[in-house]
Each structure stands twice: as structure tokens, then as C-alpha cells.
Amino acid sequence: xxxxxxxxxxxxxxxxxxxxxxxxxxxxxxxxxxxxxxxxxxxxxxxxxxxxxxxxxxxxxxxxxxxxxxxxxxxxxxxxxxxxxxxxxxxxxxxxxxxxxxxxxxxxxxxxxxxxxxxxxxxxxxxxxxxxxxxxxxxxxxxxxxxxxxxxxxxxxxxxxxxxxxxxxxxxxxxxxxxxxxxxxxxxxxxxxxxxxxxxxxxxxxxxxxxxxxxxxxxxxxxxxxxxxxxxxxxxxxxxxxxxxxxxxxxxxxxxxxxxxxxxxxxxxxxxxxxxxxxxxxxxxxxxxxxxxxxxxxxxxxxxxxxxxxxxxxxxxxxxxxxxxxxxxxxxxxxxxxxxxxxxxxxxxxxxxxxxxxxxxxxxxxxxxxxxxxxxxxxxxxxxxxxxxxxxxxxxxxxxxxxxxxxxxxxxxxxxxx
Numbered sequence: 001x002x003x004x005x006x007x008x009x010x011x012x013x014x015x016x017x018x019x020x021x022x023x024x025x026x027x028x029x030x031x032x033x034x035x036x037x038x039x040x041x042x043x044x045x046x047x048x049x050x051x052x053x054x055x056x057x058x059x060x061x062x063x064x065x066x067x068x069x070x071x072x073x074x075x076x077x078x079x080x081x082x083x084x085x086x087x088x089x090x091x092x093x094x095x096x097x098x099x100x101x102x103x104x105x106x107x108x109x110x111x112x113x114x115x116x117x118x119x120x121x122x123x124x125x126x127x128x129x130x131x132x133x134x135x136x137x138x139x140x141x142x143x144x145x146x147x148x149x150x151x152x153x154x155x156x157x158x159x160x161x162x163x164x165x166x167x168x169x170x171x172x173x174x175x176x177x178x179x180x181x182x183x184x185x186x187x188x189x190x191x192x193x194x195x196x197x198x199x200x201x202x203x204x205x206x207x208x209x210x211x212x213x214x215x216x217x218x219x220x221x222x223x224x225x226x227x228x229x230x231x232x233x234x235x236x237x238x239x240x241x242x243x244x245x246x247x248x249x250x251x252x253x254x255x256x257x258x259x260x261x262x263x264x265x266x267x268x269x270x271x272x273x274x275x276x277x278x279x280x281x282x283x284x285x286x287x288x289x290x291x292x293x294x295x296x297x298x299x300x301x302x303x304x305x306x307x308x309x310x311x312x313x314x315x316x317x318x319x320x321x322x323x324x325x326x327x328x329x330x331x332x333x334x335x336x337x338x339x340x341x342x343x344x345x346x347x348x349x350x351x352x353x354x355x356x357x358x359x360x361x362x363x364x365x366x367x368x369x370x371x372x373x374x375x376x377x378x379x380x381x382x383x384x385x386x387x388x389x390x391x392x393x394x395x396x397x398x399x400x401x402x403x404x405x406x407x408x409x410x411x412x413x414x415x416x417x418x
Contacts, residue, residue: 001018002021002025005022031055042068043327044067044069045327049070049071052071053069057087066090068090068091068330070095070327071095073094073210080092093323096210096214096319100211102322103215104222107219107271109126110189112126113128113315114127114340116338118340119351121182122382123181123403124179124180124182125153125177129173130171130192132173135191135192136170138169140167140169140170141165141168151178151180151390152177153178154176154347155168156343157171163377164377179403180380201224203227203267204229204269204271205228206271207230207272207273208232208239208248209298212230213239213243217243228243228247229249231250233250254282254286264292265290269292270296272298273298280299281297284296295313295315296314298317299317300319302318302321325341335352337352347407348408351402352401352402352415353399358396358417359372359418360378360418362395364395365378365396366392376414378402379405381400381403382400
């Protein structure tokens with residue numbers, strides 16, 4: 001681990017099992033001090049796009065290792081893609097685009113805290129917070145399980161992770177993870193929310209930051225026509241020219257009279273994407289005060305996540321966390337086909353193909369689970385393009401594509417067994 005900040009290096013040295021070096025990662029001297037020639041993987045994730053590209057280029061002069069660069073500007077990603085892997089970068093991660101894509105997935109599913117697609121979109125994984133007035137609050141999983149092609153995978157309750165069984169009671173404040181067909185997950189989401197408007201058509205984005213801009217473009221690409229509020233005249237003009245399907249409003253989003261005049265209270269969701277955590281919190285609270293159904297806020301400081309949700313922000317999305325998860329997902333694709341991480345990597349949902357010699361194949365799920373460690377739930381099965389809802393009597397066949405919920409502590413053992 002290389003960083004120029006002496007305090008960061010000291011913290012890493014004492015709090016993590018890493019070799020931390022103070023220095024400039026763009027220089028070959030510092031890379032050599034880190035023994036770069038032995039590296040199989042080099043990840044450049046400073047706050048500077050240009051520095052990250054230079055680091056990868058410098059690393060390539062000393063090692064054949066795989067290089068990953070984090071960038072914020074989508075134009076750099078598009079240039080890299082167009083050059084078929086230029087800049088000596090083997091894989092490029094665009095933080096703001098990833099964040100926008102996450103916001104888009106969450107926006108399209110009422111009450112969802114996290115959403116990811118598997119098996120080419122046939123299967124969805126979603127995490128929901130259960131409110132006190134939710135129809136499944138105080139019910140057992142057995143009582144709540146009334147949806148075709150849906151599996152209750154787990155419940156997160158404070159610091160506790162509960163692998164779902166039929167007797168598990170769902171309490172207000174719990175976060176429930178479900179896996180199933182797109183239709184079933186959407187039906188579950190619609191039933192779960194107690195709010196009236198669930199079609200998600202009226203979306204307001206506050207801030208034409210790179211994240212705000214990319215979110216609007218993602219929504220446009222999927223047929224939505226969001227409204228975008230931007231205070232800066234130049235940014236507002238540029239956004240209006242580049243986003244033909246978005247209504248751009250030049251104003252201060254903290255102006256209550258403006259928000260009321262523009263009927264922001266009628267929005268299904270308000271997305272706060274300003275470049276300041278405190279302003280995003282203020283905008284979210286104003287939106288909630290006006291009666292907006294859901295609020296999503298972009299936060300740069302990960303420590304604010306729990307605070308935001310405690311005071312009433314429905315979902316807090318952190319670009320750094322999205323980037324870290326994407327890099328981890330990429331490094332694991334040699335063993336799995338798709339990975340999604342939950343609750344700061346306490347658990348993962350993976351897509352994997354059952355091998356001929358898998359401990360799961362040739363017997364019922366009920367029997368095969370006895371040979372696997374605790375902390376695994378088979379959420380969905382794809383066989384020949386069809387979805388099979390896993391139940392205790394289901395027999396898994398070689399070649400089946402499985403979507404599994406797995407406790408991160410037993411992930412390696414589960415992948416090896418499957």
C-alpha cells in the first residue's frame with residue numbers, strides 16, 4: 001500500500017495487515033521500493049484520474065501484473081474503451097458512472113436499499129428495510145413467503161446477520177434480502193412499501209455534478225424523463241444541452257418556495273447529488289419535509305452513511321464504496337460469474353455454475369446442505385434459460401447456474417464445494 005500522507009501510512013501500518021509505504025506512486029523509485037516486480041495486481045485509486053493512469057503506466061515498465069485504474073471522468077473511460085485497453089490499464093473503473101448505475105437500480109424498485117441483477121437479468125437480488133407499518137413486520141419468513149419464484153435469503157438486524165429459515169421473525173428495522181425472478185421481486189417491493197406512489201416515474205435530481213449528470217443520463221437511457229435542479233448557470237446550460245430528455249431547472253434546491261412552486265413534493269424520489277455531504281443531507285431532509293416518497297443521497301464520507309439513514313434519508317450511496325466493491329467483484333470473476341456485496345462485505349451474493357463433482361449436484365438441496373458450511377442460501381437456479389425456485393426437495397443438476405447468498409466468512413469454502 002502506497003500513500004503520500006504520513007498519517008494514512010501510520011494508520012494502515014497499525015490497523016491492517018499490510019506493508020504501507022509513504023511516497024509518490026507515480027514514480028518508479030517508490031514502486032520499486034514496494035517491490036512492484038513481484039506484484040500480480042496493481043490498483044491505482046488516488047483522487048487524481050491522471051495520476052492513476054500514470055501509475056499503471058509506470059507499473060507496466062516493471063511488472064507484467066494486471067493493472068486497474070480508478071477514474072471519475074466518464075470521458076476517460078470511453079477513451080480507454082475506444083482504444084481497446086490503452087494507457088497500459090488492463091481494467092478501468094469509473095467511480096461516478098458506477099454510482100449513477102447504483103442509484104438508477106435503486107430508483108427503479110420501491111423501498112429497495114440495494115439491487116443487483118444476475119443471470120442476464122433473469123434474477124434479481126434486492127435488500128429492503130422493513131418499516132413498522134410494513135405488511136411483513138412481525139411475520140415469520142414462512143408467513144411472508146407468498147410469492148412465486150422468490151427466496152428469503154437473510155435478515156440483517158443491527159450487527160447480527162441471520163440466515164433466513166421459516167421460523168425467522170421479521171422485525172421492524174430489519175433489512176431483508178430476497179432473491180428471485182424480476183417479476184416476483186417487483187411484486188414484493190410493491191407490497192412492502194406503504195407509500196402510495198410506486199411507479200417511480202417522477203424523479204428529481206439535485207445537482208449537475210458528474211454523478212448527477214450520469215444518473216440523469218442513465219434514467220434517460222431507460223425511458224425516464226427526470227428533472228435536474230442545478231444552481232450554477234453554466235452547469236445548468238451544459239446539462240440542458242447534453243440531456244435532451246431531462247428538464248433542467250436553474251435554481252437553488254434549498255429554496256422552499258421554488259420547490260413548492262415546481263411541485264417537487266409530487267416526486268416519487270429525490271436524488272441529492274451535490275458535491276457536499278451536508279448539502280445533500282439538507283436537500284434530502286427538505287424533500288422529506290415536503291412529502292417526497294423516497295430520498296437518495298450521495299455521500300463522500302462513509303462514516304456519514306448510518307447518520308443519514310438515522311435522520312430520515314432512505315438510501316445513502318458512497319462512491320468510494322461502490323468503486324471498492326467493483327474492484328473486488330472483478331478480481332473474483334475467475335471463480336464466479338457475478339458477485340454483489342452486502343452490508344459492507346458481511347455477505348455476498350454470487351452467481352456460479354454447478355460443477356459435475358459439486359457437493360450440491362445429484363441430491364436434494366435439503367440433503368446437500370448438510371455437506372456445506374453454515375451461512376449459505378440457494379436463492380435461485382437457472383436451468384436451460386428457465387428459473388427454478390429452489391426448495392428443499394429440488395435436485396441441482398450439473399451445469400445449473402446458481403445464485404447463492406453466502407456469509408463472507410465461508411465464501412472460499414462454498415466456492416470450492418460448488
